[in-house]
Amino acid sequence: MKRELSGNIEITGKFRSKEKEMKNKIILLVEDNPDDVELTMRALKKNNIMNTVVVAQDGVEALDYLFGTGRFSGRDLNVMPQVILLDLKMPRMDGFEVLHRIRKAERTKLLPVVILTTSNEDVDRIASYKGGANSFIRKPVDFNQFAEAVQQLGLYWLVLNEAP
Amino acid sequence: MTPGETKKMAKVHKRTEEELERAKNELEFRVQERTSALRRANEELEKEIGVRKLAEERLFRLSRLYSVLSKVNEAIVRIHDSEKLYEEVCRIAVENGLFKMAWIGLTDPDTREVKVAASFGDTDGYLEGIKICAADVPEGRGPTGTAALEGTHSICSDIEQDARMSPWRDKALKHGFRSSGAFPLRMRDAVIGAFTIYSDKSQFFADEEVRLMFSLAEDVSFAIESMASEKKRIRAEEDLKQANAYNRSLLEASLDPLVTIDAAGKITDVNAATEQVTGYSRSELITTDFSDYFTRPDEARAGYRQVFSEGLVKDYPLEIKHRNGHITPVLYNAAVYRDETGKVTGVFAAARDITERKRAEEEIQKLNRELEQRVIERTAELEAANRELEAFAYSVSHDLRAPLRSIDGFSLALLEDHADILDAAGKDYLQRVRAAATKMGQLIDALLKLSRLTRGELKRAAVDLGALARSAAEELKRSEPERRVEFVVADKMIAEGDPVMLQVVIENLLANAWKFTRRREVARIECGLTHIDGRPVYFVKDNGTGFDMAYSDKLFSAFQRLHASTEYPGLGIGLATVQRIIHRHGGRVWAEGEVEKGATVYFTLL
Numbered sequence: 001m002k003r004e005l006s007g008n009i010e011i012t013g014k015f016r017s018k019e020k021e022m023k024n025k026i027i028l029l030v031e032d033n034p035d036d037v038e039l040t041m042r043a044l045k046k047n048n049i050m051n052t053v054v055v056a057q058d059g060v061e062a063l064d065y066l067f068g069t070g071r072f073s074g075r076d077l078n079v080m081p082q083v084i085l086l087d088l089k090m091p092r093m094d095g096f097e098v099l100h101r102i103r104k105a106e107r108t109k110l111l112p113v114v115i116l117t118t119s120n121e122d123v124d125r126i127a128s129y130k131g132g133a134n135s136f137i138r139k140p141v142d143f144n145q146f147a148e149a150v151q152q153l154g155l156y157w158l159v160l161n162e163a164p
Numbered sequence: 165m166t167p168g169e170t171k172k173m174a175k176v177h178k179r180t181e182e183e184l185e186r187a188k189n190e191l192e193f194r195v196q197e198r199t200s201a202l203r204r205a206n207e208e209l210e211k212e213i214g215v216r217k218l219a220e221e222r223l224f225r226l227s228r229l230y231s232v233l234s235k236v237n238e239a240i241v242r243i244h245d246s247e248k249l250y251e252e253v254c255r256i257a258v259e260n261g262l263f264k265m266a267w268i269g270l271t272d273p274d275t276r277e278v279k280v281a282a283s284f285g286d287t288d289g290y291l292e293g294i295k296i297c298a299a300d301v302p303e304g305r306g307p308t309g310t311a312a313l314e315g316t317h318s319i320c321s322d323i324e325q326d327a328r329m330s331p332w333r334d335k336a337l338k339h340g341f342r343s344s345g346a347f348p349l350r351m352r353d354a355v356i357g358a359f360t361i362y363s364d365k366s367q368f369f370a371d372e373e374v375r376l377m378f379s380l381a382e383d384v385s386f387a388i389e390s391m392a393s394e395k396k397r398i399r400a401e402e403d404l405k406q407a408n409a410y411n412r413s414l415l416e417a418s419l420d421p422l423v424t425i426d427a428a429g430k431i432t433d434v435n436a437a438t439e440q441v442t443g444y445s446r447s448e449l450i451t452t453d454f455s456d457y458f459t460r461p462d463e464a465r466a467g468y469r470q471v472f473s474e475g476l477v478k479d480y481p482l483e484i485k486h487r488n489g490h491i492t493p494v495l496y497n498a499a500v501y502r503d504e505t506g507k508v509t510g511v512f513a514a515a516r517d518i519t520e521r522k523r524a525e526e527e528i529q530k531l532n533r534e535l536e537q538r539v540i541e542r543t544a545e546l547e548a549a550n551r552e553l554e555a556f557a558y559s560v561s562h563d564l565r566a567p568l569r570s571i572d573g574f575s576l577a578l579l580e581d582h583a584d585i586l587d588a589a590g591k592d593y594l595q596r597v598r599a600a601a602t603k604m605g606q607l608i609d610a611l612l613k614l615s616r617l618t619r620g621e622l623k624r625a626a627v628d629l630g631a632l633a634r635s636a637a638e639e640l641k642r643s644e645p646e647r648r649v650e651f652v653v654a655d656k657m658i659a660e661g662d663p664v665m666l667q668v669v670i671e672n673l674l675a676n677a678w679k680f681t682r683r684r685e686v687a688r689i690e691c692g693l694t695h696i697d698g699r700p701v702y703f704v705k706d707n708g709t710g711f712d713m714a715y716s717d718k719l720f721s722a723f724q725r726l727h728a729s730t731e732y733p734g735l736g737i738g739l740a741t742v743q744r745i746i747h748r749h750g751g752r753v754w755a756e757g758e759v760e761k762g763a764t765v766y767f768t769l770l
Contacts, residue, residue: 035570042577089562118569119561120609141565141605142598143573
């Protein structure tokens with residue numbers, strides 16, 4: 001199952017010049033919980049991040065998208081996400097394995113990966129950074145705090161960060 | 165006949181008569197002369213015969229004495245007991261030397277009295293009750309006393325006349341003694357007594373007799389001296405035999421196998437314990453190689469070589485091999501032994517059977533292994549339990565929080581997107597739902613934190629609790645700068661424990677004290693060290709709300725509160741966390757307090 005969401009972007013002030021660019025910057029959201037998908041989309045929207053969001057429901061789907069396999073076979077692999085938001089606990093293939101495959105493959109090894117997870121376990125945080133994650137963000141219970149976190153990571157990865 | 169003729173005749177006649185007379189006289193003179201010559205010759209002859217007779221007698225006597233000497237020498241060769249020899253000497257002197265009586269007296273070294281050791285010929289008790297001394301007293305001036313005192317021979321040629329004999333003269337004469345001679349008996353250089361002989365003739369002892377009897381006494385002296393040293397040798401031999409028997413009984417009494425080995429490594433002696441442990445008899449073992457009776461002969465050889473080079477070995481482990489194959493583990497203690505010149509002649513080795521000890525050691529090792537196995541199993545169980553707990557905590561952390569996020573997120577979505585269809589009460593309810601979800605999230609986090617403290621490894625190091633307290637105090641002051649709180653923190657409070665965990669303890673205790681003194685105009689919080697039963701006890705004391713001691717047991721339970729959360733907000737997990745950490749350190753924690761007078765929390769660390 002795949003969902004592609006897109007919307008009009010309203011960017012004000014200094015970000016206006018990057019409007020078009022941002023629109024083409026795809027976010028890959030790897031998340032198995034539909035509630036979390038919904039809330040993440042809501043948080044993005046609330047922060048006016050109107051990029052195309054590709055949702056993969058688990059690790060296998062995420063890799064299919066990145067390498068043009070499975071249901072994504074034939075996809076134009078020149079289009080790669082600007083940032084990958086990766087949940088850790090998922091069926092079939094978990095986030096660590098996905099991260100490992102991304103870092104191992106020549107094509108994907110430089111993609112920014114942000115771990116977006118419910119847990120705040122030290123082991124998870126350490127394993128994530130060791131695996132080559134660029135950020136580790138814990139999803140707070142309070143939606144407002146979550147929205148704030150999403151805003152900041154969108155600002156950073158989609159606007160400020162220069163891709164390698 | 166003429167006168168002339170007659171006269172002539174007469175004259176001739178007269179002349180003839182005169183001539184006859186003259187001849188007669190001459191004859192008589194001659195006869196007389198001859199007779200006297202004969203008498204003289206006779207006298208001479210008689211004299212000569214007398215001399216000859218005397219000489220013969222003398223010769224007879226001397227030959228007797230020579231026979232005495234030779235028989236005594238025979239006796240000396242034959243007899244090896246001094247008392248028997250004394251008696252024999254006396255008997256020979258009387259029977260062969262024809263003395264009336266002979267005796268041997270020995271001087272008592274204490275009383276100096278010469279006591280009869282042997283006698284012969286004393287048929288009617290001359291020596292009975294006699295008193296003779298080897299000293300300068302009247303009883304010491306007779307021949308025996310003189311010989312025994314001065315070591316020279318002493319002769320009394322005529323008992324009747326000799327003044328020295330006065331104490332015994334009458335008795336001696338009555339017994340028919342006319343002369344006597346005493347000759348010293350010696351042992352090495354000391355005079356030990358005298359040999360005394362009596363003759364029924366005065367003037368018996370001429371030079372030759374004296375010389376012979378003196379040499380007899382010397383022979384006897386020599387004999388008793390050699391007999392004494394022989395006796396000594398025999399005694400020494402017997403002593404040695406006894407000592408050997410004693411040593412052997414000691415060897416045999418030992419339950420440890422004992423062995424003596426010569427420099428070539430051959431067995432020279434063993435005890436019964438060695439026979440038992442090897443299964444070979446003493447005679448089979450002696451002269452064989454010591455090392456043959458061990459499971460590892462090389463090590464046995466190295467062992468006794470070490471004894472020879474170092475003088476001894478201690479607790480040298482070997483295994484003795486019985487002829488039936490049974491093996492006895494032993495510890496050898498061995499030392500060299502030396503002859504009287506100090507030369508090493510062999511090794512004395514004692515083995516201590518350590519079968520029992522080994523068995524005990526093996527038992528202990530087995531128990532240890534079992535224990536270790538159990539520890540491993542138990543550890544594995546605990547690790548599994550821990551992993552389960554971790555997995556549980558992990559899943560709590562993930563799965564329990566995710567729905568809360570949905571509850572909060574969609575409640576907010578409702579409020580934001582559908583506010584128009586909600587009345588004020590509905591909005592309030594949704595706010596309450598959100599607050600509850602947030603609170604539950606906090607509780608879950610607190611629980612996870614508490615559980616994490618029971619999991620991680622405890623790393624001990626020196627920790628300055630005072631420094632931790634000061635930095636926690638600073639933090640608290642910054643959080644509420646308007647409050648007036650006096651912190652009193654002891655200077656050096658170095659404790660041993662996990663730095664991270666102890667920091668949690670101090671922060672929790674100070675935060676508690678801070679919280680419960682909020683209504684004090686001037687709060688006072690003290691962190692210090694005291695001693696109870698000589699052991700350090702740390703404490704955090706405040707002058708805050710305090711608590712009722714009746715509920716002190718609830719203080720340290722998770723989520724137990726003694727105060728309304730509206731008054732003193734919190735999750736009720738601070739002291740539970742403190743207790744868990746202190747318990748993990750092997751310490752103890754307790755609290756004392758009084759309502760409105762403050763509280764003190766004490767803790768110890770192992």
